[in-house]
Amino acid sequence: DGDANAGSQKAASCQACHGAEGKSAVPLYPNLAAQHAPYLLHALQAYKKGERSGGQAEVMKAFVAGLGDQDMQDLAAYYSSLKP
């Protein structure tokens, strides 16, 4: 399972687009705060597997390339734990 505290320490790269608290300042980028962890994990895995293209998908693919399964679980747990 994901560890939200560990995820918070892996989220530095996410914050530029998705906001310091998971609420993005740029409305084309999704808010992540309080999103379901299983969906967040799915989305990260989808980028990693090349199942998403277009938009900012290439950016996301680059970021997730360096993430392992535990990293993605931790990030999902972290953003899911934030207040909407």
Next chain:
Amino acid sequence: DGDANAGSQKAASCQACHGAEGKSAVPLYPNLAAQHAPYLLHALQAYKKGERSGGQAEVMKAFVAGLGDQDMQDLAAYYSSLKP
């Protein structure tokens, strides 16, 4: 631009998975309530363009197949307007 009221009347098919108020009961499906409208529109268009695969993408592709640009804008405005 999207019309949230019109979107509410087009959202019946969305509610089974994404919840009556945009909060999904199934954690693998994303909450939509209070998500940024431009991101929601982007996601709908991405499904329509075949830019997402895996997971429930085939289900989403089937739903968006019947939606026009205005429909997608209205749905994005509607879900964006809901409380998180």
